[in-house]
Amino acid sequence: MENYNFKVIEKKWQDKWEEAGAFHAETNSKKPKYFTMIEFPYPSGAGLHVGHPRSYTALDIIARKRRMEGYNVLYPIGWDAFGLPTENFAIKNKVHPKIITEKNIANFTRQLKMLGFSFDWSREVNTTDPAYYKWTQWIFMQLFKHGLAYKQEMPINWCTSCKVGLSNEEVVNGVCERCGGEVVQRRKSQWMLKITEYAQRLIDDLDDVDYLEKIKIQQKNWIGRSEGAEVKFKLSTGDEMVVYTTRADTLFGATYTVMSPEHPLIEKMKDAITNYDEVEAYKAEAAKKSEFERTELAKEKTGVKLEGIYAVNPANGEKLPVFISDYVLVTYGTGAIMAVPAHDSRDWDFAKKFNLPIIEVVAGGEDVQKEAYTDVYKGKMVNSGFLTGMTVKEAIPAMIDWLEKEGLGKRKVNYKLRDWVFSRQRYWGEPIPLVHCDKCGWVAIPESELPLELPELDVFEPGENGESPLAKAYDWINTTCPCCGGPAQRETDTMPQWAGSSWYFLRYTDPHNNDVLASKEALEYWTPVDWYNGGMEHTTLHLLYSRFWHKFLYDIGVVPTKEPYMKRTSHGMILGENNEKMSKSRGNVVNPDEVVDEFGADAFRTYEMFIGAFDQSTPWSQQGLKGCYKFLERVWNLQSIVTDEEGYSKDLEKAVHKTIKKVGEDFERMKFNTAIAAMMSLVNEFTKKGSVTKGEYMTLITLLNPVAPHITEELWEKYGGEGLLSLHPWLTYDEAKTVDDEIEIVVQINGKIRDKILVPADIDKAGLEELALKNDKIKDAADGKTVVKVIAIPGRLVNVVIK
């Protein structure tokens, strides 16, 4: 028997799989379909991170098992290749991002192929390919035509020294990541997508999908539905200020009101405000602050009182001061609040700082002068007119009813979710397929002109005034209006990286179609995705955006299902050996190339699955990796004790059936670590016995195949297995042979273990009790005491309670 030579074996089987087209998915095959998918990677210059294969191996195991179970499996791969790092590299090195992207993709492809994933490479997609982004643009165009895309002034991060707009990611500690210059907020007209119109459906339809509970919770928290009321406050100027509140019950406790600095009423009331200079200064200060500073300074509340103005509490007619403060956000609710310091901790902080009265209207807490009492479950209303004596739960609807009756307010549902800022002033993204005509406004280009390709440029830097690099492509910009034929200019902003990843799963079903984004037939057959795995960091934005686009496509009849993904799971991070996040600066990065070179792909895959609980983050261990390599070597070396017998031997039969059951079930539950542990145990049993039948060995190899596909194909071939093991049927087990005839039962006295007895597996409660009471140790212990109770749990234990 030659030594385990993974280098030869792995190359050999990767070639064979490719030759045989073993992992090609066939649209409309007679077999049942199974569509499983991992988040397609961003092909960074750093190459594959050891975190990528954790997710890819896990679903590769599922894909391979499904194939063996007779499914027609689609397990695709592609590239989410637009994005900032590539563009910044391009700017710095004066190379076209396309060239960098090609190079990075080639490297990623090599690395993924070396790991033996069963991807259908014939369906590879690339978001930067015009044949792909033609359809990203097409979807945007439909959104535009259905009124879901609009332009609005939005603040952007502006580096005062580079004179460019920055993404949040590029703003580090309030300064520009590249030059360290000051970052301020600047307003710019941006394309927005109305995701808020889908807020309720994005919550409701979570009931129909199988996501990890924590992912559903995160989606719901992000959308942030709240039920409350809008209440009208009359101002001394005669104007009306509408506030939003979820605690209408506390209206009698309002002691002041606050508007956000950007609130439009402020300018309207300019003449009535006696300290307008001070107000202007505060507004300017707030506008100058970057988002970072505004939130960082949150500890200390700031604000300015609008002198010469007051608001009237609609509940009791009291005159309340009006403030502006940046703790009130113009983007949420109505941009104005009523402040109830006794029962809201932010209002409380503000009231203390500005010496405002704190009036208790919900009793049940400690002294409200010392701390706000925010509990809504226990308290009773006090000092609140007709609400006094009610619970908070009763008082909220009672107050809203009263407000509605009096015409002073109304019920209102609010969402934290904001519309999606869809413009980027960048080169490396999909061009937005619209033109602006002085006569016709914003007009979509004809569909026949798609894809609208990126113009060739030599310089990829954003412009001095924050405009997109595309603004420099004069020939490209100037065009004619598709509507009136007059002169028009193209939109120079590009789409965000999220765009291409919001619908890529659809393209996998029919990646080469040039007439539609995917044929009806392919979509009907393949969608929805049956199982989607990815990182926890994408469970809000990416997942929400793609669900939104999918629902829109469903509404316009392009896709047949309401939801894109039936099942969504997430994997934990792999940390460095020092238990910290892997990063170049920490010097704890593990390079997959080196691991595979030294131990092979199979050992790498096995270790990544054995490393710990799949959904938990866990540190890398070179020793642990070695242990998995040794396990594969032991499997290989078992060859020296394999006999010619086909079936299972008497003494190992049970162990084999149990292992088949456990491994299959554990794979489905993503308990890969315990599945591998079970296979290790089986190998230990083989070794202990000193011989193993060919039947037993082939079973082990089949179970191990989804995890370590190369070594197992090789052994399968050596022992005369038919065809490719990867396409061989998965194993069945005999339930009867997974249970023992005789089991060990624990005998306890007062909950402490005193003995263990061997009993027939099917013994009943009475039989167990009898056996336990006959037990010598129990008799000794019970001597002179009374047996109070005997608890017998068949299959588990007997507990004798004595006194």
Added chain:
RNA sequence: GCACCUGUGGCGGAAUUGGCAGACGCGCCGGACUUAGGAUCCGGUGUCUUUGACGUGAAGGUUCAAGUCCUUUCAGGUGCACCA
């Protein structure tokens, strides 16, 4: 601050409905083989004051029985940032 997650040997981690805590692997200790061992094989390995007792971050509670359920609390991680 809010939300979610996690605390179990020297380490990574096991442990259906509450029912033998520590599976499996690493490391360590001992032995065999060996010119050699960072190879391989065999045995051992939670702690202690070892006829037994104690042990799952801490403190209470429920129960015949708690890693698992309840209450309080401490520590770490992740996400979001004043959401009225």
